[in-house]
Amino acid sequence: MPYRFIDNIAIADAAFEATGSTLEEVLLSAWDATLKTMVENPGSIEMKSSRSISIIQGQPDLLLHDFLQKLIFYKDAEGEILRVKALELMRKNNLYQIRAQLSGEPIDPSRHQMSVDVKAVTFHRLAVVELESGWSATVVLDV
Amino acid sequence: MSLIIIPMPDAAYGFLLMTLTPCGESVILDLPMSMPETLIKRGEALWEIPVSYKRGMRVPARIYATEKLLTSMDEGVFEQITNVATLPGILDYAFCMPDGHWGYGFPIGGTAAFDLDQGVISPGGIGFDINCGMRLVKTDLQFDEIKQHLHTLIDRLFGRIPAGVGCRGTLPISRDDFRELIEGGAAWCVKAGYGLHDDLRRTEEGGCMSGADSAKVSQTSIERGYRQVGTLGSGNHYLEIQVLRPEHIFDREAAETFGLNIPNQVVIMFHCGSRGFGHQVATDYVKLLLERMNSRYKLDIKDRELACAPFRSPDGQDYFAAMKCAVNMAYANRQVILHRVREVFSDVFHRSPEDLGMEQVYDISHNTAKIEQHTHHGRKREVLIHRKGATRSLGPGGFDLPPEYSKSGQPVIIGGSMETGSYLLVGTEGGRETFFTTAHGSGRKMSRRNAKKQFDGKKIQRELLHRGIYVRTSSYSGLAEEAGAAYKNIDDVIEATVQAGISRRIARFIPVGNVKG
Numbered sequence: 001m002p003y004r005f006i007d008n009i010a011i012a013d014a015a016f017e018a019t020g021s022t023l024e025e026v027l028l029s030a031w032d033a034t035l036k037t038m039v040e041n042p043g044s045i046e047m048k049s050s051r052s053i054s055i056i057q058g059q060p061d062l063l064l065h066d067f068l069q070k071l072i073f074y075k076d077a078e079g080e081i082l083r084v085k086a087l088e089l090m091r092k093n094n095l096y097q098i099r100a101q102l103s104g105e106p107i108d109p110s111r112h113q114m115s116v117d118v119k120a121v122t123f124h125r126l127a128v129v130e131l132e133s134g135w136s137a138t139v140v141l142d143v
Numbered sequence: 144m145s146l147i148i149i150p151m152p153d154a155a156y157g158f159l160l161m162t163l164t165p166c167g168e169s170v171i172l173d174l175p176m177s178m179p180e181t182l183i184k185r186g187e188a189l190w191e192i193p194v195s196y197k198r199g200m201r202v203p204a205r206i207y208a209t210e211k212l213l214t215s216m217d218e219g220v221f222e223q224i225t226n227v228a229t230l231p232g233i234l235d236y237a238f239c240m241p242d243g244h245w246g247y248g249f250p251i252g253g254t255a256a257f258d259l260d261q262g263v264i265s266p267g268g269i270g271f272d273i274n275c276g277m278r279l280v281k282t283d284l285q286f287d288e289i290k291q292h293l294h295t296l297i298d299r300l301f302g303r304i305p306a307g308v309g310c311r312g313t314l315p316i317s318r319d320d321f322r323e324l325i326e327g328g329a330a331w332c333v334k335a336g337y338g339l340h341d342d343l344r345r346t347e348e349g350g351c352m353s354g355a356d357s358a359k360v361s362q363t364s365i366e367r368g369y370r371q372v373g374t375l376g377s378g379n380h381y382l383e384i385q386v387l388r389p390e391h392i393f394d395r396e397a398a399e400t401f402g403l404n405i406p407n408q409v410v411i412m413f414h415c416g417s418r419g420f421g422h423q424v425a426t427d428y429v430k431l432l433l434e435r436m437n438s439r440y441k442l443d444i445k446d447r448e449l450a451c452a453p454f455r456s457p458d459g460q461d462y463f464a465a466m467k468c469a470v471n472m473a474y475a476n477r478q479v480i481l482h483r484v485r486e487v488f489s490d491v492f493h494r495s496p497e498d499l500g501m502e503q504v505y506d507i508s509h510n511t512a513k514i515e516q517h518t519h520h521g522r523k524r525e526v527l528i529h530r531k532g533a534t535r536s537l538g539p540g541g542f543d544l545p546p547e548y549s550k551s552g553q554p555v556i557i558g559g560s561m562e563t564g565s566y567l568l569v570g571t572e573g574g575r576e577t578f579f580t581t582a583h584g585s586g587r588k589m590s591r592r593n594a595k596k597q598f599d600g601k602k603i604q605r606e607l608l609h610r611g612i613y614v615r616t617s618s619y620s621g622l623a624e625e626a627g628a629a630y631k632n633i634d635d636v637i638e639a640t641v642q643a644g645i646s647r648r649i650a651r652f653i654p655v656g657n658v659k660g
Contacts, residue, residue, distance in 0.1 A: 011587050011589065012246070115618050119419075123450070142422070
């Protein structure tokens, strides 16, 4: 699931572009990029806990915003870092709905190389667009 | 009119063409591509972008910077500060401080005052880390007295004050307690035994903004924040033990006023904010206002991060009351951290904090909106001031100052990078033109990713140790991101504030120990 960090916007923070052949893939890529911003070695996260989330939004950028905010929420509220185990995207009556299974574990500084806290997903240049070749998202995180 | 061509050191920027008008103003005609084509020099460290620059600007934008700082500012600064100038009810100018850099909505360093009836309130003018701020504490210890204990002190502070991603505090409070805390601020903590009454007197707003209403914040924000009181966080948040060398005192009388009167005096400085709670309050209201601002208030903005509501509207008042909760959380957070610092020093030296002379010098806020009374065009009036990555800097006799600081003016604590040192300034009468606002830090010049590519956290730690600065960190990559070279030269930033007349140097502190979030 590809993403690349962008160096020349909002230099005090973290920006990335995520791409995928489908909107689901872009959502997963963006989750990985946000996780990577906080954890240098996301592969070290063991899938121990299980959490279900559901999000409904009318626009794909707001859907992505709320989806990534879940990662930030559980990091602060539960001290957990989570990966996406399964994701289902439905579109009905001009609404997007995500149902996802998240899995991970409490932050363990002895195994997880933590980097920087992500405070929020900003609306600054937030964009999710459908291209001929697939989908692309631009996200700036406040860190 | 004469023409001056100034070669630029960076070949990518080419050169500046500057014309001098008969009255001495200069106009830069051709600038680095990121900068506006028309900048009017209004003073040694003051530049103005006229309303003709962008459609919809209601007032000019003013940037406080030396030429060196101005030409190093990124394009986001110019784009964003001129967007701020389009907001309804803005008074006089959209200001940007010398450490300005790319933010969201407002640039970091952005400041704007609004009419209470015609103006708006915008979470993007305050920031996600509401009331991120600085606290300075003096001791009566000299560096020689702590030298042999330095590693012990830093190790214990690192152990006692949680830092890093998702860290949790040690304050055992319930969600209901937290609701009381966010309405009571640092005063709640002092009442609970975490500090002294004098700490409150020497905190902006007395450590509590009145009117905070916990009914206006979401349960999500409570869940994110109630277990984080007394934590540093990460990124550019830190706690330092610093030393004030005699040659770094610039105004002995004012330094004496702030209790800085011992050779090689040891002080503690720290920087943190309202943690996940404040971040969520901002997130909630940016979303809410984005949904409503056009349909309810017919407000049109240049950037979604400038989402706003008329200040007097129900939504504007709800955000203001919620923001105050986050402001109070940050005051409480720093109050608990101060308590832990006192505990650690007391444990190590087997002396009480009072005996060690551990008195708070001041606590200042960076990211806030406040109603303040200012003299504006000759008459006193209340205005709503947004300061984002900017510091209030009241001059002598300013409101809200403890009596002992009335003559000197408000202490302004400017944190530098962990390698370069920090400053204590005071507000001046000249600050009137910025509604008594000045800079807040060094300002980044290198992206976090570039810093991580160029620097190695463990190597930085070793090099700093060699230079006599002992660092403990929760993240080596985070340490690399905060390398001194990633920031502008703090001396340049301070010089710009002094040249502009918006603050004055009192003292410079050198770090000897650092807890990095």
